[in-house]
Amino acid sequence: MxxxxxxxxxxxxxxxxxxxxxxxxxxxxxxxxxxxxxxxxxxxxxxxxxxxxxxxxxxxxxxxxxxxxxxxxxxxxxxxxxxxxxxxxxxxxxxxxxxxxxxxxxxxxxxxxxxxxxxxxxxxxxxxxxxxxxxxxxxxxxxxxxxxxxxxxxxxxxxxxxxxxxxxxxxxxxxxxxxKEPLGNIDFYPNGGLDQPGCPKTILGGLQYFKCDHQRSVYLYLSSLRENCAITAYPCDSYRDYRNGKCVNCGMPQKESCPLLGYYADNWKEYLKQKKPPMTKAFFDTAEEKPFCIYHYFVDIITWNKNIRRGSITIRLTDRAGNTTESKINHEPATFQKYHQVSLLARFNQDLDKVAAISLVFSTGSTIGPKYKLRILRMKLRSLAHPERPQLCRYDLVLMENTETVFQPILCPKLQM
The missing domain is CATH 3.40.50.1820 (Alpha/Beta hydrolase fold, catalytic domain)
Structure with missing residues (x-):
């Protein structure tokens, strides 16, 4: 795009x-x-x-x-x-x-x-x-x-x-x-490059149905010129791989920086300044409204259920002032196996610096049948936008399906990876 x-x-x-x-x-x-x-x-x-x-x-x-x-x-x-x-x-x-x-x-x-x-x-x-x-x-x-x-x-x-x-x-x-097709040294694909959040999904939306998705590129570029919103994109082969957290190593400590959308895109990497730089596709998600910024976190979960559990996680953060922001990680079911870490990419509309409380909801998506438990040995929350921030942990949680569990996180041990 x-x-x-x-x-x-x-x-x-x-x-x-x-x-x-x-x-x-x-x-x-x-x-x-x-x-x-x-x-x-x-x-x-x-x-x-x-x-x-x-x-x-x-x-x-x-x-x-x-x-x-x-x-x-x-x-x-x-x-x-x-x-x-x-x-x-x-x-x-x-x-x-x-x-x-x-x-x-x-x-x-x-x-x-x-x-x-x-x-x-x-x-x-x-x-x-x-x-x-x-x-x-x-x-x-x-x-x-x-x-x-x-x-x-x-x-x-x-x-x-x-x-x-x-x-x-x-x-x-x-x-x-x-x-839509890749043409540049770097091509940015917001929300996968198709339907944009906040745009009408049917013709009942009137004229905006025809132009909103197309025009969003201009408003995303405008957001890059404002100090309060620097949209980070992630080089990746596909939108699915990005959503599954496979392409977010850039920006982490001792790693290369991530490209920024819009005006400052040409600051990314020296190879963009070469005469024939390679073509790169970069993906990112946005909020529904201006300034469109999304803040990425990894939610690392280790479970100890005897049997495999498949489902989605909804996570809500609350800061000391009572502000809340929520992320539904439900683009595809996650697979939780005993003593195996699953790293889920969570996307929030707000970036809360001092997180005082976290809530989790586990769901299999089924409306009938038995309710399942997800037994969590350890949950860890880490910010991609600010990797220097302390990572937050919680141990020994049991999530009842479709039931919100609220807890206060603690600082993870510094030597923990």
């Missing part, structure tokens, strides 16, 4: 985009989408000198653009109703808040606005050619290809890719938001 385009001669005075006090993104109506629009590309520059008031620029008028700084292009996609992207202003301001750079909004709404997707997609190469001409001029003025960064959404991702190909893959970076 994740990677790392009529002239009328009138005897009157016409006010152009460049005459606007603060040029705005082109607003069109659904009528325009029905009748179709001819392509017109408008480049709007934002910098820290003009944070909220764009400058319309082109290859001969660069405005406040500083060729010695990073230049980030934001390229939107298909616009079936003609309305401006609701996320555009937030993305511009967030980028400028984290780095002093040039941010250029590529407004090709006149061209992207149509109810026929193929009509919009047929214009993408022309948009890329416009951007190529502009970048060529910026390079003449002293800019570097290494400082060119393109963020493309949906068809905008295709445009960004076309521009990258025109420069033989020498652009500094491309982030493509809106494609």
């Amino acid at each position: 994740l990677r790392l385009s009529f002239f009328f001669s009138l005897i009157c005075l016409v006010k152009t985009d460049t005459d606007e006090t603060c040029p705005s993104f082109t607003k069109l109506s659904f009528h325009s989408a029905v009748v179709g629009t001819g392509l017109n590309v408008k480049l709007m520059l934002y910098t820290r000198k003009n944070l909220t008031c764009a400058q319309v620029i082109n290859s001969t008028i660069l405005g406040n653009l500083n060729v010695t700084k990073k230049t980030t292009f934001i390229v939107h996609g298909f616009r079936p109703t003609g309305s401006p992207p609701v996320w555009m202003e937030d993305l511009v301001q967030s980028l400028l808040s984290v780095e002093d750079m040039n941010v250029i909004v590529v407004d090709w709404n006149r061209g992207a606005t149509t109810v026929i997707y193929n009509h919009a997609s047929s214009k993408t190469r022309k948009v890329a050619e416009v951007l190529k001409k502009f970048i060529d001029q910026v390079l003449v003025e002293g800019a570097s290809l290494d400082n060119i960064y393109m963020i493309g959404v949906s068809l905008g991702a295709h445009i960004s890719g076309f521009v990258g190909k025109m420069y033989n893959g020498q652009l500094g970076r491309i982030t493509a938001l809106g494609y």
Whole structure:
């Protein structure tokens, strides 16, 4: 999903985009989408000198653009109703808040606005050619290809890719938001890359049913620009392996760091800076609402039942202030064998620093038949996000099926693995 385009001669005075006090993104109506629009590309520059008031620029008028700084292009996609992207202003301001750079909004709404997707997609190469001409001029003025960064959404991702190909893959970076197949040096798959939590599951959800999952990539990228949410992803061959805790060694003590989603993804590993780095798939889960962060823990359980038990575990954490967060580890049944440790990957919406109480519920998923017991010799809770935190343990527990068992954890012995 994740990677790392009529002239009328009138005897009157016409006010152009460049005459606007603060040029705005082109607003069109659904009528325009029905009748179709001819392509017109408008480049709007934002910098820290003009944070909220764009400058319309082109290859001969660069405005406040500083060729010695990073230049980030934001390229939107298909616009079936003609309305401006609701996320555009937030993305511009967030980028400028984290780095002093040039941010250029590529407004090709006149061209992207149509109810026929193929009509919009047929214009993408022309948009890329416009951007190529502009970048060529910026390079003449002293800019570097290494400082060119393109963020493309949906068809905008295709445009960004076309521009990258025109420069033989020498652009500094491309982030493509809106494609399932692996294409980049690193591809991020939130929640497996399919249905996103919090999005409507049926057509009864209205317009959000059609665009929520697709648009989530933009909002996840935005979350990476906020200090209170750094989403960690885990390189893995499959989503199932990730959910089963087989791919979360990165970030642990004496291990390599894990990649971060979004803006800071290119900080991960030196090989991303190589000329031909390998392709990597990374998986992670998110919460239903902003800022979408999920906090991972391992729940290590050793049982002493004579017979094998299969089922799921629900774990709830409570801190000293009474805040609670819960994780249902039920994507597939776990198999508990006598004296065999099972490590379950738990995902919480909150990260509670001082855990005062833990509760566990064991379930086989059966609504009829006998109720089972899960006899726990030892339970251990360890944080992946903060491996330096003390690990919490509890010994000799008996869980009655579908019954919540609450207890106070103790610190695990330091020598315990």
